[in-house]
Amino acid sequence: MASDSPSLLERLKIGLQQNVSGSIKKTQPVSDDEKREMEEAEFEKIYSELKQAIKGESSTTCTDYNTIPQFYVKLPSEDELLQQKLREEARAVFLQRRSRQLLDNDELQSLWFLLDKNHTPPLVNEEKMVNYKAFQQVAKEAGDKCTPFFTATIYAKLLQADPYGRISIMQFFNYVMRKTWLHQTRIGLALYDVAGQGFLRESDLENYILELIPTLPQLDGLEKSFYSFYVCTAVRKFFFFLDPLRTGKVKILDILACSFLDDLLELRDEELSREQQEMNWFSAPSALRVYGQYLNLDKDHNGMLSKEELARYGTGTLTTVFIARVFQECLTYDGEMDYKTYLDFVLALENRRAPQSLQYFMRLLDISHKGHLNAFDLNYFFRAIQDQMRQHGQEPVSFQDVKDEIFDMVKPQDPLKITYQDLVNSSQGDTVVNILIDLNGFWSYENREVLVADQTETEVESTATSS
Structure with a gap:
C-alpha cells in the first residue's frame, strides 16, 4: 500500500543533503573526493541513527514473549524432593543472614550505654534526653547494625514538645527494642512457613x-x-x-x-x-x-456436643432457633459439634463487638443467604425470644416495637434491609445480636435504664462508704 511518508532511503538522502550542504557552507571549497568521503561519513551516521530508532519502535510495537521476565515460580511438588530441599536450604540461609543483621543483647546493652553517655541536659522529670547532634554522634559510635535506626525520619517521629528539640533516650531505645523484637519474631515465624509464601x-x-x-x-x-x-x-x-x-x-x-x-x-x-x-x-x-x-x-462423654448439650451453654438462655442455625451453618460430624467448632462459637459470643464475630452471626441470622437481614429474619429469631418469655411467665413484647427499635439503632442505608456493614458502622451490632439470640441479652436491653440506675446508686454508696 502506498504511503505518503518518505522511505528510509529518501530520509537518508534528505538528511544527507541537509548535513552536507550545511558542512560545505561552513568550510572552504573541497574537492570531489573529499566531498564524497564527507557524504559517506554522514550517510553512515544518519543510517545508524535511523536504524537504532526503527529498532526501538519495533521493540515497542512487536510482542516478543521470549523477553518477558519470569514472574511466577511454581512451588516444587511432593515428589520433587531435591527441589524442595534446595528451596528449604536457600530459605534457611537467607533467614540466618537476616538474623545475623539484628542486634543481640550485648549490642543493645552497648547502645544503651552510648545513649546514656551522650545524653543532653537538662533532665525532664528525671528522664534523660538527647539532641540531634548527640544523636548523630551516637550513630557514629554505635556500629553498622544500628545505622538504620539513626535517621532524621525516626528522630522526627519521636520528637515531642521538648523546648530544646530533643527526644527521650528511653523512648528511642524502646523503639529499637520493639523493632528488633518484631524482626526476630518475623524470622522465627518464617521458619515455620513451609511454603515460603x-x-x-x-x-x-x-x-x-x-x-x-x-x-x-x-x-x-x-x-x-x-x-x-x-x-x-x-x-x-x-x-x-x-x-x-x-x-x-x-x-x-x-x-x-x-x-x-x-x-x-x-x-x-x-x-x-x-x-x-x-x-x-x-x-x-x-x-x-x-x-x-x-x-x-458433653453429658454423654462422646467428645462431641449435640444441639441439646450446646443449648446449656452459659446461662442456658440461648434460643433453640439460634442453636439450630449454628448446627445448620457450622461444620459438624453426624450432627454433633467438635471442639474446634465450639471454639469458634465461644470466641464469637465472648467478643460480640468484633467485626469478625458480627460476620459469624450475620451468617447465622441471614437465613436465606441473601446478604442482609429483613423483617422476616428478625421476626424468625425474635419469636423464640417471645416463647421463652411466655415460659418464664412474662408478657411477650411486641415484635413490631422491637423491629422499629433495631432499625432505629442501626440506621441502615436501605430502610428495609440491614447489612453486615450497617451493623459494623452503627456500633450496635452486638446489641442487635443479644436481642435476637439470647433471652438474658434481650432482658438486659429492655431493662438497661434500671440497670444503669442501680449501678450508679451502687457506685455512690461505695464512694460514700470509702470516704
Missing part, C-alpha cells in the same frame, strides 16, 4: 505454638496430655480473627500486627497476676476454663 497454615502455627510452650513459664503447670487441646485453643483465636474468609492460612504480617502474639508472649512473665491471666485467652486458666466448659456440656 509469607503465610502460616493451621498446622504450621500449631507447630510454632507447641514448640513455644516450654519457653513460657506461665504454662509450666500444664499436663503434656493437655498440650494438643491448648494448642488448638490458642491457634483457633488467630484463625477466627485473622482468617474470617476461612482460607486455611493467615499472613505472618497480620500475626505481627495484631496483639495476639503479645498476649501469648506475655506468659513469659513469671509474676503475671491471676486477674491478668484470666483476661488472657492464651493463659492456662483461660484454656482450662474453656475446655472445662466443653467437657461439662
Whole structure:
C-alpha cells in the first residue's frame, strides 16, 4: 500500500543533503573526493541513527514473549524432593543472614550505654534526653547494625514538645527494642512457613505454638496430655480473627500486627497476676476454663456436643432457633459439634463487638443467604425470644416495637434491609445480636435504664462508704 511518508532511503538522502550542504557552507571549497568521503561519513551516521530508532519502535510495537521476565515460580511438588530441599536450604540461609543483621543483647546493652553517655541536659522529670547532634554522634559510635535506626525520619517521629528539640533516650531505645523484637519474631515465624509464601497454615502455627510452650513459664503447670487441646485453643483465636474468609492460612504480617502474639508472649512473665491471666485467652486458666466448659456440656462423654448439650451453654438462655442455625451453618460430624467448632462459637459470643464475630452471626441470622437481614429474619429469631418469655411467665413484647427499635439503632442505608456493614458502622451490632439470640441479652436491653440506675446508686454508696 502506498504511503505518503518518505522511505528510509529518501530520509537518508534528505538528511544527507541537509548535513552536507550545511558542512560545505561552513568550510572552504573541497574537492570531489573529499566531498564524497564527507557524504559517506554522514550517510553512515544518519543510517545508524535511523536504524537504532526503527529498532526501538519495533521493540515497542512487536510482542516478543521470549523477553518477558519470569514472574511466577511454581512451588516444587511432593515428589520433587531435591527441589524442595534446595528451596528449604536457600530459605534457611537467607533467614540466618537476616538474623545475623539484628542486634543481640550485648549490642543493645552497648547502645544503651552510648545513649546514656551522650545524653543532653537538662533532665525532664528525671528522664534523660538527647539532641540531634548527640544523636548523630551516637550513630557514629554505635556500629553498622544500628545505622538504620539513626535517621532524621525516626528522630522526627519521636520528637515531642521538648523546648530544646530533643527526644527521650528511653523512648528511642524502646523503639529499637520493639523493632528488633518484631524482626526476630518475623524470622522465627518464617521458619515455620513451609511454603515460603509469607503465610502460616493451621498446622504450621500449631507447630510454632507447641514448640513455644516450654519457653513460657506461665504454662509450666500444664499436663503434656493437655498440650494438643491448648494448642488448638490458642491457634483457633488467630484463625477466627485473622482468617474470617476461612482460607486455611493467615499472613505472618497480620500475626505481627495484631496483639495476639503479645498476649501469648506475655506468659513469659513469671509474676503475671491471676486477674491478668484470666483476661488472657492464651493463659492456662483461660484454656482450662474453656475446655472445662466443653467437657461439662458433653453429658454423654462422646467428645462431641449435640444441639441439646450446646443449648446449656452459659446461662442456658440461648434460643433453640439460634442453636439450630449454628448446627445448620457450622461444620459438624453426624450432627454433633467438635471442639474446634465450639471454639469458634465461644470466641464469637465472648467478643460480640468484633467485626469478625458480627460476620459469624450475620451468617447465622441471614437465613436465606441473601446478604442482609429483613423483617422476616428478625421476626424468625425474635419469636423464640417471645416463647421463652411466655415460659418464664412474662408478657411477650411486641415484635413490631422491637423491629422499629433495631432499625432505629442501626440506621441502615436501605430502610428495609440491614447489612453486615450497617451493623459494623452503627456500633450496635452486638446489641442487635443479644436481642435476637439470647433471652438474658434481650432482658438486659429492655431493662438497661434500671440497670444503669442501680449501678450508679451502687457506685455512690461505695464512694460514700470509702470516704
